[in-house]
Amino acid sequence: MKFNNTYIKLAPIFYQHVLPTPVAKPKLLLWNDSLAKQLLIPSTLTQDSALLAQYFSGNQLPPGAESIALTYSGHQFGHFNPQLGDGRAHLIGEISDENAQQRDIQLKGSGPTPFSRQGDGRCAIGPAVREYIMSEAMFALGVPTSRCLAVVASGEPVYRGDAKPGAIVTRVAASHIRVGTFQYFASQGNLEALDELTQYAIARHYPTIKSSGAERVIAFLEQVIAKQITLITAWLRVGFIHGVMNTDNTAISGETIDFGPCAMMGVYHPGTVFSSIDRKGRYAFANQAPIAQWNMARLAEALLPLIDSDQDAAVAKVEPLIIAMSAQFQQAFNTMMAAKLGFEHTSDEVDALSTELLDLMQTHQLDYTLTFYHLGLIINSQATVALVAPLNDWVAKWQSALANASISASNAYELMQQNNPVVIPRNHHVEAVLAQYEQGAQSDIERFLSVLAHPYQHTQHTELYQDPAADGDQHYRTFCGT
Ligand SMILES: Nc1ncnc2c1ncn2[C@@H]1O[C@H](COP(=O)(O)OP(=O)(O)OP(=O)(O)O)[C@@H](O)[C@H]1O
Numbered sequence: 001m002k003f004n005n006t007y008i009k010l011a012p013i014f015y016q017h018v019l020p021t022p023v024a025k026p027k028l029l030l031w032n033d034s035l036a037k038q039l040l041i042p043s044t045l046t047q048d049s050a051l052l053a054q055y056f057s058g059n060q061l062p063p064g065a066e067s068i069a070l071t072y073s074g075h076q077f078g079h080f081n082p083q084l085g086d087g088r089a090h091l092i093g094e095i096s097d098e099n100a101q102q103r104d105i106q107l108k109g110s111g112p113t114p115f116s117r118q119g120d121g122r123c124a125i126g127p128a129v130r131e132y133i134m135s136e137a138m139f140a141l142g143v144p145t146s147r148c149l150a151v152v153a154s155g156e157p158v159y160r161g162d163a164k165p166g167a168i169v170t171r172v173a174a175s176h177i178r179v180g181t182f183q184y185f186a187s188q189g190n191l192e193a194l195d196e197l198t199q200y201a202i203a204r205h206y207p208t209i210k211s212s213g214a215e216r217v218i219a220f221l222e223q224v225i226a227k228q229i230t231l232i233t234a235w236l237r238v239g240f241i242h243g244v245m246n247t248d249n250t251a252i253s254g255e256t257i258d259f260g261p262c263a264m265m266g267v268y269h270p271g272t273v274f275s276s277i278d279r280k281g282r283y284a285f286a287n288q289a290p291i292a293q294w295n296m297a298r299l300a301e302a303l304l305p306l307i308d309s310d311q312d313a314a315v316a317k318v319e320p321l322i323i324a325m326s327a328q329f330q331q332a333f334n335t336m337m338a339a340k341l342g343f344e345h346t347s348d349e350v351d352a353l354s355t356e357l358l359d360l361m362q363t364h365q366l367d368y369t370l371t372f373y374h375l376g377l378i379i380n381s382q383a384t385v386a387l388v389a390p391l392n393d394w395v396a397k398w399q400s401a402l403a404n405a406s407i408s409a410s411n412a413y414e415l416m417q418q419n420n421p422v423v424i425p426r427n428h429h430v431e432a433v434l435a436q437y438e439q440g441a442q443s444d445i446e447r448f449l450s451v452l453a454h455p456y457q458h459t460q461h462t463e464l465y466q467d468p469a470a471d472g473d474q475h476y477r478t479f480c481g482t
């Protein structure tokens with residue numbers, strides 16, 4: 001592993017040097033071989049699980065690694081917290097992957113840092129394994145996301161109400177720069193650091209931006225916004241609910257980050273919320289696009305001093321970008337829904353069809369993933385699918401719209417197959433696997449992960465994981481990993 005530690009070359013205010021706290025009995029639980037290959041981790045190391053456990057628990061830093069905790073702020077549920085930062089995570093460096101892309105390697109749950117506040121710096125095994133399952137599932141679903149390389153059991157308890165086994169999860173991300181990182185320097189009035197961060201983020205994530213001065217900052221904002229639209233549209237396509245879209249959980253790279261209280265929607269309802277702390281539904285399924293817009297407004301606000309020293313003039317330059325986001329998102333959403341129905345392009349007719357379908361799904365409490373999957377089977381005439389009766393009229397309209405657009409059944413099916421997963425990481429299956437871990441039992445995780453690695457195909461065990469929760473997830477609740 002060859003580490004490049006570019007973040008450490010930034011000003012000292014960007015991070016704190018701090019080592020992970022060693023744990024009693026590190027044991028490698030999960031290792032992501034295919035990701036390790038992408039990261040060009042040598043097979044001699046990959047085969048040495050004792051050494052991997054040392055490295056990815058934080059007990060020993062790999063050669064060339066340097067451990068830091070990053071500084072950031074964030075709006076949490078709409079309230080600004082000026083001092084967050086990595087309270088239980090250690091960035092140990094960046095690795096250049098097989099495509100020469102820099103990827104951050106970060107341990108999470110690896111002990112306290114100067115940003116820990118009241119926290120213990122630790123992570124329980126359940127949330128660590130959950131992050132692994134969910135991020136790998138999202139990756140396979142084609143959603144931009146951070147990934148997990150390893151989960152190492154610490155051999156030590158963590159106290160979350162009860163004592164739970166502890167673990168350290170290794171996260172791989174394009175970077176860990178968040179909207180909240182910009183907010184930190186903006187709230188300090190540190191324009192030099194704000195500019196340094198912006199130039200660093202552009203060089204790392206948006207190198208095609210060639211302009212300079214204010215134009216460069218505006219182009220950056222524009223591209224971050226575009227990535228957020230792509231990201232949220234992908235979440236909505238697969239039924240993902242992030243659960244805690246605070247600005248400190250919004251990565252500037254456009255990747256999904258922080259799988260704390262996330263969940264998948266079963267029965268379609270735009271107001272679906274599972275997080276126990278999201279009492280007002282701020283981060284409900286269909287609120288995710290307006291919240292991404294709100295978060296981008298916070299990024300724009302942080303960037304204002306780099307755009308014009310006259311604040312009103314700066315606002316006049318960024319406001320149109322934020323306002324335009326609604327229409328851009330709607331367009332992306334319509335195109336995505338059209339693809340789920342087999343249409344390459346949107347039209348008023350197709351938009352009306354998808355709206356009507358979503359309404360029917362809501363009214364009749366239909367499962368989001370299964371409904372699209374069944375529509376695929378119908379168009380492919382593979383099987384007679386018993387849809388609920390109220391959908392029959394809609395299906396007839398849909399089929400005639402496809403015919404009017406001269407789209408063959410096989411073309412429609414192909415597009416639908418690429419956009420409608422056969423299987424998703426359903427909450428009850430994820431929880432069943434996590435419960436096995438917490439009880440120290442033999443786990444079905446390898447089988448589950450192998451199914452989730454091919455979410456658009458039927459594999460040997462896919463059927464075991466397609467079923468919706470018996471209670472329609474009515475009683476399902478998620479918790480932040482703290
Ligand atoms: N057990 C803990 N000990 C110390 N700090 C914590 C702990 N849990 C969370 N924090 C800190 O609280 C803040 C918000 O937590 P949040 O749950 O969003 O993040 P996280 O899951 O720890 O990390 P990330 O966003 O990196 O995935 C962050 O600053 C985080 O580092």
Ligand SMILES: [Mg+2]
Pocket residue numbers: 248249258
């Ligand atoms: Mg977080």
